[in-house]
Every structure is written in C-alpha cells, then in structure tokens.
Amino acid sequence: MKPFKGERIFTPGPVELPDRVREVLGKQIIHHRTPEFTEAFLETRELFKRLVDCSSENFVFFSSSGTGAMEASVLNFFEEGDKVIAVVGGKFGERWAELAHHWKLRVIPHNVEWGKSVNPQDLERLLKENPDCRGILIQMSESSTGAFHDVRSVAQLTKDSDVLLVVDAITALGVYDMKPHRWGLDVVVGGSQKAFMLPPGLSMLWFSEKAEDRLTDRAYYLSVKKELKKQREGQTAWTPAISLILALRESLSMLLEDGMEAVEKRYRLLSKATRAAVEALGLKVFPENPTVSLTAVAPEDIPADEIRKALLKEGVRVAGGQGKLKGKIFRISHMGMDVNDTVVAIAALEKVIRAKNPSAGSALEAFLGEVSR
Amino acid sequence: MKPFKGERIFTPGPVELPDRVREVLGKQIIHHRTPEFTEAFLETRELFKRLVDCSSENFVFFSSSGTGAMEASVLNFFEEGDKVIAVVGGKFGERWAELAHHWKLRVIPHNVEWGKSVNPQDLERLLKENPDCRGILIQMSESSTGAFHDVRSVAQLTKDSDVLLVVDAITALGVYDMKPHRWGLDVVVGGSQKAFMLPPGLSMLWFSEKAEDRLTDRAYYLSVKKELKKQREGQTAWTPAISLILALRESLSMLLEDGMEAVEKRYRLLSKATRAAVEALGLKVFPENPTVSLTAVAPEDIPADEIRKALLKEGVRVAGGQGKLKGKIFRISHMGMDVNDTVVAIAALEKVIRAKNPSAGSALEAFLGEVSR
Numbered sequence: 159m160k161p162f163k164g165e166r167i168f169t170p171g172p173v174e175l176p177d178r179v180r181e182v183l184g185k186q187i188i189h190h191r192t193p194e195f196t197e198a199f200l201e202t203r204e205l206f207k208r209l210v211d212c213s214s215e216n217f218v219f220f221s222s223s224g225t226g227a228m229e230a231s232v233l234n235f236f237e238e239g240d241k242v243i244a245v246v247g248g249k250f251g252e253r254w255a256e257l258a259h260h261w262k263l264r265v266i267p268h269n270v271e272w273g274k275s276v277n278p279q280d281l282e283r284l285l286k287e288n289p290d291c292r293g294i295l296i297q298m299s300e301s302s303t304g305a306f307h308d309v310r311s312v313a314q315l316t317k318d319s320d321v322l323l324v325v326d327a328i329t330a331l332g333v334y335d336m337k338p339h340r341w342g343l344d345v346v347v348g349g350s351q352k353a354f355m356l357p358p359g360l361s362m363l364w365f366s367e368k369a370e371d372r373l374t375d376r377a378y379y380l381s382v383k384k385e386l387k388k389q390r391e392g393q394t395a396w397t398p399a400i401s402l403i404l405a406l407r408e409s410l411s412m413l414l415e416d417g418m419e420a421v422e423k424r425y426r427l428l429s430k431a432t433r434a435a436v437e438a439l440g441l442k443v444f445p446e447n448p449t450v451s452l453t454a455v456a457p458e459d460i461p462a463d464e465i466r467k468a469l470l471k472e473g474v475r476v477a478g479g480q481g482k483l484k485g486k487i488f489r490i491s492h493m494g495m496d497v498n499d500t501v502v503a504i505a506a507l508e509k510v511i512r513a514k515n516p517s518a519g520s521a522l523e524a525f526l527g528e529v530s531r
Numbered sequence: 532m533k534p535f536k537g538e539r540i541f542t543p544g545p546v547e548l549p550d551r552v553r554e555v556l557g558k559q560i561i562h563h564r565t566p567e568f569t570e571a572f573l574e575t576r577e578l579f580k581r582l583v584d585c586s587s588e589n590f591v592f593f594s595s596s597g598t599g600a601m602e603a604s605v606l607n608f609f610e611e612g613d614k615v616i617a618v619v620g621g622k623f624g625e626r627w628a629e630l631a632h633h634w635k636l637r638v639i640p641h642n643v644e645w646g647k648s649v650n651p652q653d654l655e656r657l658l659k660e661n662p663d664c665r666g667i668l669i670q671m672s673e674s675s676t677g678a679f680h681d682v683r684s685v686a687q688l689t690k691d692s693d694v695l696l697v698v699d700a701i702t703a704l705g706v707y708d709m710k711p712h713r714w715g716l717d718v719v720v721g722g723s724q725k726a727f728m729l730p731p732g733l734s735m736l737w738f739s740e741k742a743e744d745r746l747t748d749r750a751y752y753l754s755v756k757k758e759l760k761k762q763r764e765g766q767t768a769w770t771p772a773i774s775l776i777l778a779l780r781e782s783l784s785m786l787l788e789d790g791m792e793a794v795e796k797r798y799r800l801l802s803k804a805t806r807a808a809v810e811a812l813g814l815k816v817f818p819e820n821p822t823v824s825l826t827a828v829a830p831e832d833i834p835a836d837e838i839r840k841a842l843l844k845e846g847v848r849v850a851g852g853q854g855k856l857k858g859k860i861f862r863i864s865h866m867g868m869d870v871n872d873t874v875v876a877i878a879a880l881e882k883v884i885r886a887k888n889p890s891a892g893s894a895l896e897a898f899l900g901e902v903s904r
Contacts, residue, residue, distance in 0.1 A: 172560045172773060183774070184557025187545045187730055189848060221596045221732050222752065225769040229752040260751045351770065357560055359594050359732040359772035378633045379595065379602040380752070396598040397724065399732035399772075400545060401556070475562060 161473030168503050169477040170301045170329055170452040172351040172358055173494040178412060179355055182405040190400050196392035202403055203389070205410035209332065209418060210346070210364055212339040217364040218385040219406075221399040224328040224349030227361035229257055230380040231324050231345045235293070235365070235372050238262040242293040242324075243284055245276050249302035249481040250326055254295040261376070266291070272483060273303045273454075275447040278311040285315060293322040293344075298330035302480045304454025304489060305445035310341045317342030322369055328352055331362065333425050333451040333493060335418040344369040350402055353421075353451065354409045355494040360402040425450040428492040428500050431528035435504045438524035439511045444487050452491045460514050462488045468513070472506035497529050534846030541876050542850040543674045543702055543825040545724040545731055546867035551785060552728055555778040563773050569765035571777055576762070578783035582705065582791060583719070583737055585712040590737040591758040592779075594772040597701040597722030600734035602630055603753040604697050604718045608666070608738070608745045611635040615666040615697075616657055618649050622675035622854040623699055627668035634749070639664070645856060646676045646827075648820040651684040658688055666695040666717075671703035675853045677827025677862060678818035683714045690715030695742055701725055704735065706798050706824040706866060708791040717742040723775055726794075726824065727782045728867040733775040798823040801865040801873050804901035808877045808894035812884045817860050825864045833887050835861045841886075845879035870902050 167174050175183070188194055207213055220226050236242065240263045244255040247270030258265045268284060270276050276296065285291055294316060298309045309325050316323040322344040327336065331346060332353025338346045343366065350360035363382065373383055384395040413421055429450040433443050436455050444454040457465055466478050466488045479487040490503055501522070508521040540547050548556070561567055580586055593599050609615065613636045617628040620643030631638045641657060643649050649669065658664055667689060671682045682698050689696040695717040700709065704719060705726030711719045716739065723733035736755065746756055757768040786794055802823040806816050809828050817827040830838055839851050839861045852860040863876055874895070881894040 167560065167562060169562050171770065172562060175560050180557050180559065184553050186553070187540065187548050187724075189540060189542050189545060189850075190731075191850075192848075221594070221599070223594045223770040223772075226595070226752045257751060349770075351560075351773075357772065357774040358563075358770045359775065378630060379599045397544070397596040397722075397731045399596075399730065400724075401730040402732065475565075477562075477564075 160471070165470065165473045165475045166499070166502055167475050168490050168495070169475055170352070170489055170491040170493060171349065173355055173491055175357070176355050176409070176412065176494070178408050179405045182408045183357070183401055187400060190394065190398055195400065198404055198407055199389070200392040202407040202410065205407060205414060206362070208414050209410060210339070211337045214339065214367070215390045216366070216370055216386070217362060218382055218389050219398070219403065220361045220363065220380055220385070221359065221396065222361050222380065223358050224347065224361050225253065226380055227347040227349070227363045228253060228326060230363055230377060230382060231347055232257045232261050232263065233377040233380060234374055234382040235322055235324070235345060235369050236261070236263050237374055237376070239264060240292040241266065241288060241290050242295055243268050243281065243288070243291055245270060245294065245296040245307065247274060247276060247303065247305060247307070248272055248297065248300035250297050250300055252481070254326065258295060273305055273445045275305050275445070276307050276312070278308065278315060281312055282315050285321065291321055293324055295324045297326045299327070299333070299449035299451050301329040301449070301452060302483065303445050304448050304452055306447050306449040309343060313342035316344070322372065329449065329451045329493065332413060333422065335422040338364055339366065350406065353493045354406060356402055356405050356409055360399050360406060422450070424496065425492050427529060428495060428497065429453055431525045432490060432492065432500060432504065434528050435507070435521035435525040438519035439508065439521045440515065440518050441511070451493050452489050454487045454489045456487045462486055465510055468510040469506050472509060474503050474506040476503070501525065533844070538843065538846045538848045539872070539875055540848050541863050541868070542848055543725070543862055543864040543866065544722065546728055546864060548730070549728050549782070549785065549867070551781050552778045555781045556730070556774055560773060563767065563771055568773065571780055572762070573765040575776055575780040575783065578780060578787060579735070581787050582783060583712070584710045587712065588763045589739070589743055589759070590735065591755055591762050592771070592776065593734045593736065593753055593758070594732065594769065595734050595753065596731050597720065597734050598626065599753055600720040600722070600736045601626060601699060603736055603750060603755060604720055605630045605634050605636065606750040606753060607747055607755040608695055608697070608718060608742050609634070609636050610747055610749070612637060613665040614639065614661060614663050615668055616641050616654065616661070616664055618643060618667065618669040618680065620647060620649060620676065620678060620680070621645055621670065621673035623670050623673055625854070627699065631668060646678055646818045648678050648818070649680050649685070651681065651688060654685055655688050658694065664694055666697055668697045669699070671698050671700045672706070672822035672824050674702040674822070674825060675856065676818050677821050677825055679820050679822040682716060686715035689717070695745065702822065702824045702866065705786060706795065708795040711737055712739065723779065726866045727779060729775055729778050729782055733772050733779060795823070797869065798865050800902060801868060801870065802826055804898045805863060805865070805873060805877065807901050808880070808898040811892035811897035812881065812894045813888065813891050814884070824866050825862050827860050827862045829860045833884070835859055838883055841883040842879050845882060847876050847879040849876070874898065
C-alpha cells in the first residue's frame with residue numbers, strides 16, 4: 159500500500175530535518191551584520207567547541223557543500239608541489255586525490271579495496287618511503303562504501319611529524335564523539351546535511367595548531383585566514399548562510415543536550431542492530447569494518463537496486479551505490495535517526511525481502527533483540 | 532514606542548523572505564538524487580531562462596554566497612596573466628580587483644569616485660590603450676554607493692571584441708528586466724538573498740556563447756564546466772543547496788507571475804518615490820545616477836548612523852555605509868518590497884528627521900505623490 163504520509167529518508171545525506179530545525183528554517187531572516195547575529199553565531203561557535211571537546215578557536219564555517227570544505231583543506235594548508243598521500247577506498251577518497259591533483263599537489267594515491275579499511279601499517283611504510291610527505295588525506299567514514307577508517311591509529315603515525323592528517327569527517331562529525339585535538343587530527347571537515355540534520359549548504363573546517371602554522375593564502379572565497387579573522391569575533395568574511403547558522407545552533411543544542419557520548423552510543427546501537435537485521439534476512443553487510451553512520455548492504459541473490467526500489471514503494475528511501483558500486487549495494491543511513499525511526503526501515507526491508515524469499519529470517523526480531531539488550 | 536512585532540528589514544541583502552518562500556524553507560527536505568529533485572530543478576532552470584529572457588542553457592547555480600560566484604567568474608573565464616579592467620567605484624568594485632589580483636590576472640583598476648557612475652568613454656579610451664585586455668569587471672548596481680553603472684552602454688564597446696564583459700548583478704538581477712544576451716553581456720552574477728528574496732547561500736552565474744569559448748579548468752568546487760554538464764540535465768556536480776533551489780523556484784514564480792517588466796517598473800517607482808521623500812526631508816541622495824534596487828542617502832546635518840539607529844528604534848532596519856562610506860550614508864533597500872512595505876520606512880524616516888528638524892518637509896506626502904501618479 160502506498161504510504162499515506164509520503165516517504166521517510168534514510169539516505170546518508172541529506173537526512174531528515176527535525177521539527178526544531180524546520181521551525182528555525184521557516185522563520186523570517188535576520189540581518190547578519192547585527193549584534194543579534196553575532197551573539198547567535200558566537201553561541202553556535204561555543205556549542206561547536208563542545209562538540210569537538212576543544213576550546214580552540216581554530217575552526218570556520220563556509221557557505222558551501224562539504225566538497226567546498228574539502229577544497230578549502232587542500233588550498234589552505236598545502237602549497238603547490240607539496241607531496242600528499244590520498245587514501246582512496248571509495249568515491250570520496252577519489253575526490254581527495256582529484257582535488258589534490260587539481261590544486262597541483264603531488265599525490266600518492268594509496269588504493270584500498272572498496273569496502274575495506276586502510277591498514278595503518280601500509281601508511282607507515284608509505285610515510286617511510288616518502289619522507290618529504292606533507293599530508294595524508296583520508297575519510298573517517300567513507301560513505302560510498304560504509305567503511306570506517308581508523309584515523310586515531312593513523313594519527314599515531316603523523317602527530318609527532320610534519321605530516322598533516324586531513325580527515326574528511328563529513329559523515330563522522332556529529333556521529334562519533336570526536337576529540338580531534340586529543341586524537342592528533344590536523345584538519346577535520348564536516349557538512350550540514352549529515353549528522354547536523356540541516357539542509358546542505360554549510361560546511362565546517364576545524365584545524366590543529368600544527369595545521370595553523372601551515373596556513374597559506376591560496377584561497378579567496380574559501381580562505382580559512384579571512385574567515386577565521388572575522389568568525390572568532392562573531393562575524394564572517396562573506397555573507398554567511400544565515401538561516402543554516404541559526405539552524406546549526408539548534409541542532410548542535412539537540413546533540414549536546416543528549417551529549418556526544420550518548421549520541422555515538424545511539425549510532426553504535428542502531429548500526430549494530432541494523433547489521434543484525436540485515437544478516438537475519440540473509441543479506442551481507444558490505445564493509446569489513448563498518449562506520450556507525452550508515453549500513454551498506456550487498457545483497458547477493460537480489461539486485462540491490464531492485465530492493466532499493468521496492469523499499470521506496472514502501473515509503474522508505476535508502477541510497478544506492480556510487481561509482482563502481484552502482485547497482486551493487488544499498489545504504490541505510492542512521493544519521494539523525496533513533497530506534498523508532500530505524501524500525502520503520504527494518505520493517506519495510508523485512509517485508510521486501512520476505513516477498514522475494516519467504517524463508518528469510520526475521521529482521522525485526524534481530525533488530526529488536528539488539529536494541530532491547 | 533518600541534514596535535510590538537519586531538523589526539522590518541530594509542537592508543540591501545538579506546531582504547525579507549515572503550511567506551511563500553518561508554513555507555518552502557520550513558518543509559521537510561527531499562533527496563537531491565531523485566526524479567523529484569531533477570524535475571523541480573529543471574523547472575527552476577526554465578523559470579530562470581524566462582527571467583533572463585534567453586533560451587540558452589549557459590548558466591549554473593552554486594552553493595555559495597555571491598562572492599563565490601564572483602570568484603567563479605574570475606576563475607572559469609580567465610587564465611593567469613590575462614589583463615582585465617576592473618571598474619572600482621565602491622566596495623564591490625574593490626572586490627573585483629582583489630579577486631582578479633588574487634587569481635593572478637593583471638588588473639588595471641579604473642577608479643570611479645564613490646557615488647559616481649562609470650563613464651563609458653573612459654572605458655573606451657582604456658580599451659584602446661590596452662588592446663590586449665581580455666575582460667572588464669563591473670557592477671551593474673554598486674550596492675555600497677547605490678550607483679548604477681550603465682552596462683548596456685559598456686557592452687557596445689565589448690560585444691564585437693574579445694573582451695568579456697563580466698557583470699556583478701548581485702543587486703540587479705531580479706530587479707531590472709535584464710536581457711544579458713540581447714544587451715551583449717558575457718557573464719552575469721546573481722545572489723539569492725537579494726531580489727530573489729531567499730536566505731543567502733545560493734548564487735547564479737549566467738554566461739554568453741563568447742564566454743563559453745573561454746571556459747577554463749581552473750576551478751574545482753566552483754567549476755562552471757563540471758556544474759553545467761550536470762545542471763543542464765537537472766542534477767549538480769556537488770550536493771546542491773536543496774532547500775534554496777526549491778525556494779528559488781517559488782520566488783522566480785512570484786517574479787514571473789508579475790513579469791520582469793512590471794517588477795522593474797515597481798522598483799523604479801519605489802526608488803523614485805523614496806528619493807522624492809528623502810529630498811523633501813532635506814536629505815541628499817548620495818549617488819549621481821542611482822540604482823533602483825536601493826536608495827543611498829547622505830544626510831548633511833545629522834550623522835547617518837544617528838538616523839540609522841533612530842530608525843531601528845522605530846523597527847526599521849536600514850544599512851549603514853561600507854568601507855570609506857562608513858558613517859557617511861545610510862541605505863534603504865527596495866528589493867522584495869512594494870509600496871505598502873516602503874511606506875513604513877518612509878513614515879519612520881519622516882518621524883526621525885522631523886524630531887531633529889521640525890521644519891523638514893513631508894516625506895510621506897512626496898512619497899505618496901509619486902506612487903499615486
């Protein structure tokens with residue numbers, strides 16, 4: 159039966175907007191060159207500091223999608239000719255390599271089989287072979303494959319060296335209880351339409367003191383220096399995405415009311431329970447070491463896109479595969495979701511799979527088993 | 532008396548969001564890689580074509596503020612070392628020169644006294660002196676001074692040459708009934724928070740066939756080539772500002788329901804009536820040849836900021852001066868406004884000025900005299 163109230167969105171960005179966020183977005187605009195905006199912006203910055211558990215002012219927001227903040231990472235912290243290692247284990251790893259190449263860094267691509275996680279020992283060896291390496295570009299959560307890269311272990315290799323560890327955390331920030339400063343990360347990039355539960359159009363870039371020393375003047379619109387100078391005083395270099403900043407204040411409040419430890423715990427539970435559900439149905443979880451922000455599923459007997467389309471008929475929108483995984487996997491996001499949301503996707507999945515394979519186990523039972531422990 | 536219902540916004544960006552726009556912005560998000568989004572986006576593109584009265588597909592939207600689209604103009608249509616003339620007659624002219632310099636063009640700044648409009652004959656002479664010039668960067672409406680630059684006349688100098696006429700129309704597009712193709716403009720830049728009556732975060736870049744031949748690969752996030760390839764099919768290279776695209780469809784519909792001829796007529800009337808009101812109060816209109824999108828006022832006997840703050844107490848927010856005009860002028864925007872909106876600002880202004888100068892004439896009478904003709 160066609161869902162009466164339309165579809166639910168379980169894609170790894172954009173994710174559903176909470177009512178509290180929608181309320182802010184629907185309000186009349188305020189002007190940005192005002193004490194009111196400055197106050198709201200400084201409040202937002204204070205909340206962001208709590209999110210990353212670091213009192214440093216070294217972070218900026220850009221009016222751009224996540225790719226803009228990735229570009230900013232490459233432009234603001236590296237000079238032409240700088241040698242960097244790009245961990246390429248999915249579509250977003252490819253984007254790092256492409257961006258670094260575009261802005262004339264010397265890129266050593268480190269290919270990781272899609273779905274696998276990087277082995278820090280391989281990076282250690284690569285760093286030894288390339289003593290002139292200036293940075294490692296990596297995803298924490300490679301959302302195209304659902305794989306988790308252990309950036310904390312990688313940081314052990316870089317933290318006492320000149321190598322900047324640049325982490326695309328677009329589907330990790332706001333999911334994991336990240337401590338970039340304590341972990342030894344150097345640049346961390348986030349995006350509004352992921353765990354921040356906002357529309358796309360705002361990105362975040364946090365950086366370490368080590369990265370600060372490497373700041374360049376290469377960027378203009380995406381200049382960290384220009385933005386930081388203004389943003390630490392509660393203003394912006396260019397006109398900010400006012401409504402997204404105000405909505406970010408709201409969603410950061412939501413995250414911090416719960417606390418990032420609880421938030422990560424919720425995502426760990428949702429992803430674990432979803433994996434159990436998927437496996438109960440006889441489907442395979444695609445990545446070896448999955449991120450908790452989404453679950454990528456590789457069905458073996460039924461085409462992934464057939465399942466995705468059948469789910470859509472049930473009012474459940476999941477994402478398909480990207481790049482070379484097109485048609486091979488589907489992805490259920492957990493970002494912005496709780497148990498009551500996720501059970502909807504699991505129920506639909508059980509219905510869809512059982513229609514094809516009546517002897518499949520019970521996804522709901524497996525899911526509820528995990529969440530009731 | 533403190534206004535019971537808060538302030539009205541008469542700043543030249545952001546401008547007040549119409550209810551129809553707010554309704555769209557407050558809705559649940561939709562996913563962008565869907566037929567639904569593609570359909571909405573293609574509809575938006577069709578409306579945009581009607582706005583600029585040109586059937587060409589040569590335009591893209593960026594998830595950025597207007598400055599991002601200005602940067603895109605410099606990066607996508609010029610190579611390092613290209614010589615350009617930048618018309619510098621205000622803060623945004625300065626931004627052109629700065630951007631062009633940043634991206635290593637050779638910039639010939641053509642300074643115009645702030646508040647004055649460029650004399651096309653001066654540009655003609657400059658072009659003759661610089662036969663290797665590859666472009667002219669100019670504002671159509673220099674919102675920092677309120678001056679209008681006659682880009683149609685400038686186009687007469689460039690249209691049969693290799694010189695690209697690059698127009699920052701951030702406070703002109705959606706105000707004037709622009710025909711960039713027929714006028715001979717080459718690049719036209721717009722911004723969401725101006726006459727499109729949306730929050731900031733979306734910019735527009737239209738370009739001519741002549742400009743198309745000059746497209747470079749210098750940009751990545753702000754690449755016209757990458758975006759155009761996707762956008763003409765109803766998709767985007769990077770995650771788009773989904774909610775702003777959907778809201779743009781709404782505001783373009785509003786503009787086109789009225790028709791751009793009527794829209795321009797409304798702004799001509801509002802600005803003319805506002806100028807009459809300002810002069811009736813004994814204040815001076817700052818620019819020689821004003822844009823119709825805003826009215827910049829240079830009061831002679833009372834400090835501009837004193838008036839601005841007094842207006843704010845009446846619930847009317849106008850903008851102050853920028854750069855070297857700080858404290859010297861205040862600016863009343865007409866974008867997104869009609870007579871019933873503007874009369875509120877005029878009434879407050881009359882009240883404020885009369886409190887300082889009881890013998891001042893009647894602004895309201897002058898205003899109503901003009902709008903009742």
